[in-house]
Amino acid sequence: LSLSLSLKEEDWIVVTLEPSDLRENVTGYAARVMGEPRTHLLPFLNLTDPTATPLVFNSSHHGLCYTVSLLLRQGKTWSKSIQTVSVLTKPRPVDSVVITDYPEAPETGVVFEISSPENNVFSRVNISYAEGREQRSMLYKDFYKGKTVFKHWLPGTCYSNISFQLISEATVNRTTLVRRSDLTHEPRQHRTVPNPPLNISHKIVPLSQRVLPGGVPSSEVTQDTPRRARDVPLIEEQELQENQEIQEVSYSSAPQGSNSSTGYATSISNTNNTEEETATQPYWPEPYGSPSPTDGEEEFVNAVVPEYEDSNEPGSAMSLPPEISVTPTRFPPILLELRWLPPRPPTTYDRFNVYIYRDGNSTETATVDENTHEFFTELTEPGTYRVQVTTLSSAGDCEARESTAYTGLTFYLSPSGEVLEQPQERPQGVSIRLLGSSTAAVSWALSSESHNGSLVSVLSLTCLRPSLSQRMENTYCSEENTTSDILSNLTPGAQYRVVVYHTNGPLISPPSEPVIIVIEPTGVRELVVYSLSPTAVILSWQRPYHVAFRKYVLQTFFFNPVTLASEWTTYYEIAATASVIASVRVTDLLPAWYYNFRVTMVTWGDPPLSCCDSSTVSFVTAPEAPHISSVDYNHGTLYVRWTYGELFIDMSHSRMLHWQVTAHGKKGSKRTYSTDVIRNVMGASLALPPGDIYNLTVSACTEGKRNSSVPNIIKLEPAPPRSLYAVNATHSSVTLLWSGEGVVDFYQVLLCSLFSLQAREPLTAQSHMVTVSSLLPSSSYNCSVISYSYSTPSEPAFIHISTTVIMWVIQECGAETFVNFASFERDSKLPYNW
Structure with a gap:
């Protein structure tokens, strides 16, 4: 295959197919261009003769190595790369050049800053310049965002004809491709700063x-x-x-x-x-x-x-x-x-x-x-x-x-x-000794140079840190000079920068090394705790008027049941304010727990100074209110059970002292019945008279604090009369005696004859004795006595009573003669001779 590439106007890649690249049974040809972030697939459009019309690709990156591969299509799929050819585009020249002094060493260093077109890729820069009459050049690659620092020029030398040429390099099949940009920018010149005498x-x-x-x-x-x-x-x-x-x-x-x-x-x-x-x-x-x-x-x-x-x-x-x-x-x-x-x-x-x-x-x-x-x-x-x-x-x-x-x-x-x-030697050995919270003494070592005085410069560093509404000091907010070695009117908690100068008339020496002093703040006072709930309190305190500090730090000390350790932990930080009185709400406390609260002032410094550990107050939080879970009354004894807090709360480290169960009666001379129970027991029994309404509460008690449950209103039924007796029975009356307990409003007595189905009207008694009259002689009755309290009857108490017979009248010889009288039972018989 002989796929050929060429560059047109340095930006256009021309891909040409040769007749030898054509094959049988191939339905299409394409070139795959790689190098840019996105790969391009360019098919040859002339299917009848692909060699007649070359492909032209506009490269958007300059100085970049492109790889062009030939692909063949058989059917619907493209084949793998058949041939690969690489080409390196030419980088664009530098647009502008700025040469400035290297601030840290303008005698030997310069800063080069170049700018080039977008998507311009280069690996090194050829910097050429004339050093006097000698022409020099060097390759430099450490350009970051177009800037670099060159630190090896000669002081006071004129460097002229300075130019920058961009170089792009790529290695393909162990062959290095190099392209250089044109030189179109105007040459620069720069003179380094000469060394001083x-x-x-x-x-x-x-x-x-x-x-x-x-x-x-x-x-x-x-x-x-x-x-x-x-x-x-x-x-x-x-x-x-x-x-x-x-x-x-x-x-x-x-x-x-x-x-x-x-x-x-x-x-x-x-x-x-x-x-x-x-x-x-x-x-x-x-x-x-x-x-x-x-x-x-x-x-x-x-x-x-x-x-x-x-x-x-x-x-x-x-x-x-x-x-x-x-x-x-x-x-x-x-x-x-x-x-x-x-x-x-x-x-x-x-x-x-x-x-x-x-x-x-x-x-x-x-x-x-x-x-x-x-x-x-x-x-x-x-x-x-x-x-x-x-x-x-x-x-x-x-x-x-x-x-x-x-x-x-x-x-x-x-x-x-x-x-x-002018004194040339700066003061040495400057030290500051605090004489108090507002006074300090400055000292320094003797100087080998002659001078007729010394000057102490003081500047407050804390004045610049708080806002105007928080500023708590006024002295030394601007640099103040004094000839005295005693510094007064210092503010506790402030930070000062002290510098010493030697003076000789109006001339002053170089300054000494600055000494930073930080004065400990005064700390807060009148720290008071106010209880809000078992888990929340309010801390309030005051501060002196003349003090400078950065923040308040609130710390708590308590036994942590999770870590099983006691230590000071920071709970809250409050920025310093101009107000003299400050307060904060502390929540998420453990009920019935012992706490120490400490409020310290923290000022500036390294490390920051704080004051004071004496601003501490101890406090035991109030207990939570228990919850009455069950109430049972049996045989004159009230049985109460309750719960407290979490289901499995550990009270071994709690400041809970005991429980107190209290019942306030509504009647019965309004007596109060109470009993104390140790903290590990969640139940108690209390003997209460029946027949009354009681306000029942369970209180959790700590040192001087208690918290009671929601009142539980219980109503006890009256007790039935006991020891019911019938005395002084006659043929028409009988006296009933009984004893009772608890609270009773009245007693109701009901008699029922055994020979008559009709009951008598009930009798009401206010005491433990009643005489029932109008009874039939020699009769038997069933008697019941019921106690009433708050319109509630008790169980009845029963007794069987009988009346006696009346006297016998004897007639003899037609004349009424009372010979004797006696009382007899109904079934008794008189003697015959009567």
């Missing part, structure tokens, strides 16, 4: 103390000597010219209207000096006007200071009469001598820039060549001076750049001419 040093020489030629101190110059003082630079220049010493001289340029300083620079490279002479040259020059050890040969060539030029005009200081003295200046001028070393190699640089600022304003800017490493200027006004020396690189087509690292010095000139150097 090293070891900048200075020397301040009062001009009033300099020795003039001939050994005359400048302080003794009067009206006869100003010309000699002004001619000093000319004398030195003349002597050096006689010795034919050629040196480079660069003059400083002061801004127009500036009269604070006049500067000039010298070069330390002398073309006539030998290496040995250069090696033995002292770094600090001798004062101007001092005798030279080489009989007049000076080591430096100095420019003429404008204030000391000759003036032969009439009216000048040189033409004053001898009797008129020169008015002395109020500020004694001084000479500032600067020296430095070249920057660390390899650094490309052309010149050095010298900047002098007085009280924040620029007073002088000077430029010296790369071979000059010193600068002299006269200062004529007091103030705080800041001097900076930078390296300048300008060779090449790139924009000139200066070193960015600060290399300079600061000093202060008092109006009297006193020079105060």
Whole structure:
């Protein structure tokens, strides 16, 4: 098979069938294109002659390797790949390039950021550039989202003609395919930041103390000597010219209207000096006007200071009469001598820039060549001076750049001419000792540098954290400076940042390492527990007004029946509020359980500080109300059973003390009957008089707390009379006596004759005795007595009673004569002789 592929306009893949690819019994031909996320199946549309019309596929990815396979169809199915050919499309060129400094090291590092069209695939980037006059290139692959960092360029060097070419690579059958994009973007250029000069040093020489030629101190110059003082630079220049010493001289340029300083620079490279002479040259020059050890040969060539030029005009200081003295200046001028070393190699640089600022304003800017490493200027006004020396690189087509690292010095000139150097050593060994909740003492180690004072800066870090409505402190919310080593008005619970500076007049040293102090908060007070239910309480407390803290933490301590352990656990956290009083509801407690509650203040810090463990209160929750499950009354005894809480509750660690069963009678002098039962027993018996209505409750009792069940109303039937007796029976009446128990409203007595079916009207008795009259003599009766309470009758008590016979009347001889009388029973017989 000879399936052929070609690229048209770099984006179109053309698939062509050759006559040798055609086979018999094949109903269709197709090309399968793979490489993109979606596979494409492209059939050849000309079935009569597939070789006449090639397939054209528009590739949507640039720089991607595509695989094209030939498929044959026999019937309704396609065959497997018959032939596979790979092609690598060309990546699109870079659209734009941005080159910026690497912020962490702008002297040697740059950030490359490139952008290319969408769906552009590349594996490496060929970066070519000109380093000075040398052309370099390198392959770079670590581009993430089009950005990479290059850290190996030379400081201060101009890199020009920077271009980026995208490269796509693919390996097919051990053959590497490579395609390169075109170069269409405009070449870039970039200069790295040069390294700063090293070891900048200075020397301040009062001009009033300099020795003039001939050994005359400048302080003794009067009206006869100003010309000699002004001619000093000319004398030195003349002597050096006689010795034919050629040196480079660069003059400083002061801004127009500036009269604070006049500067000039010298070069330390002398073309006539030998290496040995250069090696033995002292770094600090001798004062101007001092005798030279080489009989007049000076080591430096100095420019003429404008204030000391000759003036032969009439009216000048040189033409004053001898009797008129020169008015002395109020500020004694001084000479500032600067020296430095070249920057660390390899650094490309052309010149050095010298900047002098007085009280924040620029007073002088000077430029010296790369071979000059010193600068002299006269200062004529007091103030705080800041001097900076930078390296300048300008060779090449790139924009000139200066070193960015600060290399300079600061000093202060008092109006009297006193020079105060800025302390360079930061305070060491700063420590803070708390003297109380609102006072602290700051101390630090002695410094090797001279300084006339120290400054303590305090800033509260907690002021920035709470909202305005929660702010609980006002001091040190902005940075405050103090010269005292005692810090007062601190707020308990606040966090402070303390920094110490050494001062020398208005100059301050670099800051010490900051020390963070966190003061322990005061803690809460008046912690009180209010019971809501057996499983809920309310905790309320107060806090002092002046305290700073982040949150309240509520902790509970109790015996956990699940883990069988007691420990402090955090229950709730409450954000700090401006309110002095706070409360929280605690739920899901165990009934009749012992708890400790603790509320602590937590403030900021690492680790956070909290206070205090003394803010603790103990509490025993109320018990749950039991539930009466069964009530039974038998033979004057009430049997009660109840349940409590869960079905299988473990009360071994509960603070339940006992149960109390109480029955309040409605009548019976409203007596109360109660009994106590140990906590492990859920039943009790209680002797209650019958016939009354009782309010029955079961109470669970703990230390000072109890909770009772729902009242159970029980009504006991009255008891039947007991010990029923009949006494004092006559022929027409009988007295009944009985005893009873419990509560009885009244008794009902019912008699029924054995010889008559009609019952007598029932009798009602309020006491335990009743006399029944109007009975038939010598008769028998069945008698029942019933107790009534709350209209409820009791079981009847029965008794059989009989009445006696009446007396016999005897008649004899027609005359009524009572001979005797006696009582007899009905069936008794009289004697015959009666």
